[in-house]
Amino acid sequence: MSLELLPTAAESRTNAAFEELMWALARPGLIRRLPLAGFAALAESLIDRECSFHVRHDAALAERLAETGARAVSLADADYVFAPAGSPEDVTALAGLRVGTLSYPDEAATLFAPAHFGQEPAGRGPRLRLSGPGIREAITLQAGGVDPSFWPMRESAIRYPLGFDLYLVDGDGLIGIPRSTKVEVL
Amino acid sequence: MKLSELTRPWSAFSYGFLDESAKREIRRRILKAIAVPGYQVPYASREVPIARGWGTGGLQVTLTLLKPDAVVKVIDQGADDSVNASSIRKFVSRVGGTVETGDTTQATLIQSRHRIPEEKLREDQILVLQVPNPEPLRPVQPDMSVAREMHADADYGQLWLILYEQLVRSGRIMQGASYPSMVNGRHVMTPSPIPRWDVPKLNRADHLTILSAGREKRIYAVPPYTSVEPLVFDDVPYRVEDHQDKACWRSGVRGFFMNELPQEDGSSLYELSDSHFGIKHIRKAAGEAVSIGETWYRNGRMAR
């Protein structure tokens, strides 16, 4: 039996991207570095014909995702949602994210939203205090590009274990905020 | 669309045996498991070339996480040289070309059946536990659909009841291994058949634990810094096995979980269950430069 002992370039890429997705969720609030910037590289490691997705305001990404065989569906039906949360209108739209059921809380949506983790004072967003599983004590962070109304919307959507899981993406930077994380706006 | 876009050059197996579509499915499930600690996420659980019930759940997670620079340790009952641990390690290195180690502190990925190593795991390490039966409610409810509703309602009264019955009948809680434990204050999980000695190692740990039952097709997880509390009554404290005073006959080390070895004269000898931990102690005693990691237990007591 001949076995390939080395992964292909694509296999290495999706493996590395997933590792960041996993650690981002296991250690909420810490910035992870992706092997490649952007949503497409993340999607590649997770999404295929067995999933559904919803993309707002990014036709190129929607096309890339459709090539994986995944089904484009409405936001309320989607497993994976790629959408901005930068304006009150964006946030209102995101209130329909799937939160799972008590028997199957894993049937909840995962949201990927663009954000800025930079230090520039303009548009850094409110200071957030995160606590919960994966966080040693508490962690504070600021994420620009996310409308302040997002955080109250998130809080009212989550009735743990029901709720959606969130990834904020800034280029090759990634922050995970699962539904188990308590977020306080300071 | 062309046929060539749907196919790739023929090869016997993918890297890590599982193809990308199987890996993507497991990745999606692992993320949900981390997002809801202790909740059992159903997954398809593909067949792999070892028998079901022999670590196929753990193996599928290990294979999904595998990369050429991973350093993998595989143990069964605490031992690296156990026949099934050897078989799994051989398979992983065959399809993954990874580095093997026995040293807990060197490993990036540890797949284990029924034990958590004695040396403390770090934030960058992943522990994959093989799980025969993921359902803590099985003793009170064999029907998985009903058990799922009970988890949905956080209806754990019957679990408390069997612990109470044990107390009344025997004066002690008789649960041996697989001690049911509350995770993040919401879902009761079975920590897999690890001894009671090992359960506190999961509570607010530095490392990530992924538990996977291949035959029963469930993945669940305990992220770092997550509470894992064995179910106990306020006035009956949780007790680990009475191994704090036992000494290993090979290494002389005391205060860790032991294997009991019955002797012909009716007595018993004890040896460290964490076999490589024992080897390190023996080598150190022989004057070799061996570094032994910080341990969870000190002087036979869980250190916090």
Added chain:
Amino acid sequence: MAYVATRGGERAIEQAERLYRADIGAIGRERVEAVRDGLPYLVDRLMGEASLYEPDLAALALAQSGGDLYEALLLLRAYRTTQPRLAVAEPVRQADLFTVRRISAAFKDIPGGQILGPTLDYSHRLLQVGVLNGEEYRPAPVEPAAEPAPATQPSLAEWQKAQDLIPDHPAESVEPDEIPDITREPLLFPVSRAHKLQSLARADTGGTLALGYATMRGYGAVHPTVNELRLAEAPVRMRHPCGTVFSAGRVRVSQTEVVSKSGGSLQLGFSATFGWNEVKTIAAATLDLASGQPDPHPASNEEFILYHTEAVESSGFCVHFKLPHYVTFQSHLDALRRVKADRQQAAAIAAEEESRHETNEAVP
């Protein structure tokens, strides 16, 4: 403790495997072909349980495992999981089947006719021991019928539906990519019809028989009659991306419908699998029917039958008990010893009190 302890386990498992393989000996193409051509019903059974139709691979698996069916099955299932899904075949209807055997116990004769086809049902089960003495056993040649039976047959259930004897369940149309696939999705309960029939199709023949037989004996409220049983070759038709449908070959399939009176109407139980395996489809169709009843007997509860007839899982778990369990055993032993110590202590205290009591009484 030897530093090379790790190698000990590895050498042991390697040599143990060699011992097993030494008994079977070298395997060549010739042996695989002998298995494939000489044991087609065994190959069929295995292909059904593996959900992988490839007689050469099934014969190879049997040769490689020395005929241990569960080992052969695991080999095939593990191979199957590595294969990409390239396309989905067109649905096959009963009237499309090239039917070689077709039986109904429900009617003396049926539209299209009863076709006995190949069967040992009415043979006398006598061992041809002469073969062992060097006499070749050469079965008598088949005498063709004056008029060949038609290659395809209408569906009996269609006739019954038209007569309003059994309720019609119109087929749902599903996009090929959305057909549920038990090999890629977890089995969840209440189970979808697709997952149930797929699970039964790949279920362990022996396990299906055991549970089906329990239901037939009365652990369950159904009294099955074989409505229609078929052994056939099903055409595998594919749709080319340009739209043309073409045949990619044929696969041997068996299917059984059983019928039982329930309330005011008849109900059908159904099962189909790869390969010719009558006993399995009759038992599985019975289980399909029984498990679909309201409040079924525990022995024909959906979760009970589907979990416990999964051959790879049940056989694997059964043999896993050979693995060391000394850590869990140690943990249980500790709890038992503690209780024993408690009791001894309690008995000692009681005995002491008793003797003190007696001493007191003895004092005048």
